[in-house]
Amino acid sequence: MTENLIHIVSAADRNYAPHLAAMLQSLFWSSQGRAIQFHLLHRMDLDHGTIAELRQLCQRYAVELKAHRVPAGLFATLNLPERYPEEAWYRLKLPSLLPKLDRVLWLDADLIILRDIQELWDVELGDSPLAAVPNAMTPRRWQHVAELGLLNQRDRYFNTGVMLLNLSAMRKMKSEIKLAELANELGERAIFADQDVFNLLFFTTYKSLPLPWNVTGGTYFNVREVVRVHGGPQFRSALDS
Numbered sequence: 001m002t003e004n005l006i007h008i009v010s011a012a013d014r015n016y017a018p019h020l021a022a023m024l025q026s027l028f029w030s031s032q033g034r035a036i037q038f039h040l041l042h043r044m045d046l047d048h049g050t051i052a053e054l055r056q057l058c059q060r061y062a063v064e065l066k067a068h069r070v071p072a073g074l075f076a077t078l079n080l081p082e083r084y085p086e087e088a089w090y091r092l093k094l095p096s097l098l099p100k101l102d103r104v105l106w107l108d109a110d111l112i113i114l115r116d117i118q119e120l121w122d123v124e125l126g127d128s129p130l131a132a133v134p135n136a137m138t139p140r141r142w143q144h145v146a147e148l149g150l151l152n153q154r155d156r157y158f159n160t161g162v163m164l165l166n167l168s169a170m171r172k173m174k175s176e177i178k179l180a181e182l183a184n185e186l187g188e189r190a191i192f193a194d195q196d197v198f199n200l201l202f203f204t205t206y207k208s209l210p211l212p213w214n215v216t217g218g219t220y221f222n223v224r225e226v227v228r229v230h231g232g233p234q235f236r237s238a239l240d241s
Contacts, residue, residue, distance in 0.1 A: 004035050006121045007101055009094070011041040011087040012109040017050045020109040021057055027113040028061040034118055036063045039104070041090045041097060044069050068097060078180055079187045088193040091160060092179045095171045102168040108161040120213055125166045129175065130198075131207040133214035135159035136229040138222050144191055148200060155229050156203045160195040162214040175201065211238045 008027065012020040024038065038058055040051070051067050058065040075089055090097065091106060098104060105121055107113070123131050135157050137145055145154050170176075183190065183197045190196045211219070211226070211234040219226050219238055227235050 006034055006036045007104045008036055009039045009104045009106050010109050011090045013087060014050050016109045023109055023111045024057055030113045030115055031117045038063055038065045040065060040067045041070055044072050079184045081188050081190055084193045091194050093176055095167045095176055104165050106163045106165060123164055125207060127169055128207040129166050129169045129202055129205055131164040131209050132158040133209045133211055134229055136222055136226040138218060148196060150203060153203055157199050158206060159214050160198050210234055
């Protein structure tokens with residue numbers, strides 16, 4: 001473990017703020033007694049009332065909220081699909097958006113946390129840029145993975161909703177520049193937004209996490225592929241979470 005303070009990062013607009021509040025409530029309840037600092041990435045126009053309500057929630061659990069306004073037009077030069085809000089792309093810029101941090105845990109705003117997050121925070125990354133859970137893709141998405149050039153590594157395509165990020169390593173490899181170039185190349189072909197971009201850059205170097213750390217809806221109806229990718233014991237452990 002690099003430090004005692006756990007740095008959690010997420011993003012939300014006003015519409016997603018209630019989902020974020022539910023995620024934080026579940027996080028604080030599941031990880032009571034842990035030293036946590038929460039970093040909220042948001043647009044310039046997010047109202048002060050919404051931020052204040054989230055801060056009050058954090059204060060009830062002795063957690064400090066740090067709000068980071070993301071400059072307007074940060075992605076103006078990138079060829080990004082218009083169907084996604086800008087919050088979907090903040091992860092591309094985390095090393096520069098959080099310049100004082102070397103290690104963070106990204107949690108999507110629409111998660112519910114059921115386990116003590118300390119165990120995940122303590123995962124040793126070494127030189128790996130990140131740790132994430134492989135995303136067992138449904139058969140209808142195998143073609144998409146093939147078009148990304150990852151068909152033979154289908155088992156390695158990971159979900160970006162939960163990521164332990166080594167920002168120091170990402171800075172050394174100049175990941176922001178590389179991710180921006182890949183995003184421009186993909187354009188409208190980035191069906192899963194920054195998740196596709198992250199996989200193109202990191203699928204050979206990221207560290208795989210056990211399935212229970214990120215159980216998506218597909219786990220319950222894509223059982224055969226989930227068991228093939230993660231194995232029966234992990235699947236059963238995920239269901240017991």
